[in-house]
Amino acid sequence: MNAKTIFSRPSSHYQLCMAFGVFIHRSDSIYDDTPAERYQFPRQYLERARACVGDWIVYYEPRKVADSKGYYAVAKVEGVIADPSMPNMYLALIEPGSYLDFATPVPFADENGPIERGVLNEVGRISGRAQAAVRGLSSSDFTRIVAAGLVDENPLLPRTDFAAVEPVLREEQVPFIFDEVRERVAAIVSRVVRDRVFRRIVLRAYDERCAVTGLKLINGGGRAEVEAAHIRPVEANGPDIVSNGLALSGTAHWMFDRGLIGLDDNMRIIVSRQANDPDSIRSVINASGRILAPQRGADRPHPQFVRWHREHCFKH
Template sequence: MSPDRSEVLARLTSLRLHQRDGRRSPHKPLLVLLALARLADTGSSELPWSAAESRLSELIAEFGPAARTGRAQSAAYPFTRLRSDGVWTLSRDVPMDLVGPLAASGVVGRFAGPVEAALRRDSGLLRAVARALVEIHFPATIAPDVLTAVGLDAEDILRAPTTPPAGGRRRDAGWRFAVLTAWDRQCAFWGYDGQLLGAAVGVEAAHVRWWAFDGPDSLDNGLALCVLHHKLFDFGALGLDAEMRVEVSAAFTARTPAGRTVYDLHGRALRPRPGTPIPAAEHVAWHRREVFKGEPLAA
């Protein structure tokens, strides 16, 4: 019996991941998104390992936590292990996690037949799965970048109806306003405080520990950041050290004078107004471990 729409959506958005203690593991979601893009573009989700090895490893490096294994190894994990979720098949039976057999056998992966058939019949289901995956695993600042990088139309996907997880936490509708007020409606990293007709413009409330990974809507998990620094913070180009000083990742590079101003943030201390709580140490440690890319610039 073929799975219905709700079953396919649930299976593709409830993947078994290694996320204990708040650890990020976006490897399988990125593989599913990449296969969705191929299906939308070609009518088939077929993904040869020869293509996945480079493309998937690039996605994991860009949108995952700092690398703990080699690039090919990082891609081999989801490419072989997604089979255990019952939504993915390989053209040859190869051992889990091993790069050698994947390359030697010319292995091709694709969605399991019933799953692919359901996605092919219902383009709305494909969009709903893609939107749910980016909303579950990434903050809104970089969700469009993820979709574009895998080859999907970000604007089209993010217009798809949202499907909130059953029993999920409810966001605090007043958190954004509270964070901006606590930081005097200015960027905590460099003080930008532009306003238009009396309202802050280009300044946003940023979670230190992402909402999707149990980050609370509390003042000690929030920073007011300008749009640019919010995005750089969520990408891992910027972070904080234990003394609440801004860190710039050594992996970040810039050539123009405008881009190189980001380097000037390195070592700058947060200066909240009296009474504003600084980010809690456990949230900063989570960001440093799960988001910040590599090592900071030398002092």
């Protein structure tokens, strides 16, 4: 059965839920979804999706998907419109800059049962509601899922010198423990938290290896000498999603941000004609001439972000 097939439940059950929600999405979806920008759904979910406008939803990948990520991201719904390209379909528009991949994907259940308690029926069994592609989410379930998603059990130490930032490093080791919904929301909108999470998900996807040079360098303090670069910058509404990221060494990051190197549609590394020493740049590019991309297809640079960088940053 398709992940977005509706199950019969009284609509009043959903009306009791708060404005938070769950959107089911899978990387091989037949729907025109771009999680950081829009979510496509049929008419039967319209009321539930509209209830989430102005509030946060959690993305969930079904357990039947191989290597499912479970609950893997949060985003804020800016609005809901009719899909202009397809009758009886609608789009939930995601507020620019709100999407955030979790540092640690959250499984559907643990030893205590489903983390989303709302999927249980009156006798404590998992109901058909767990299969609904769009469903309401209680504030307690939202805070529980987000708390688990933001915790990083194996945080990557930043490249910055340890002695200079020792208090910051200690702070990064502290688990995210909050008591209120507003503190969860404050965490997911914080640029400090977002940068930390983005670095974790990008470096993990690239195995802490520079996508351009191919080098994987760990310094004496155990810190990876590689940075997480946004392909489309945050300042230009680039989302904090792994497919908008590259793991780059400091020099490669500097060149990428300044448009001296870029990517073509086949992920080949291109060098700007305006570079003053193109031969030296080419000498540090790995032998394949392409970026060393993540194994998981959904983690690889999305063509739309690559195209944006080439059109707005790369010096032709």
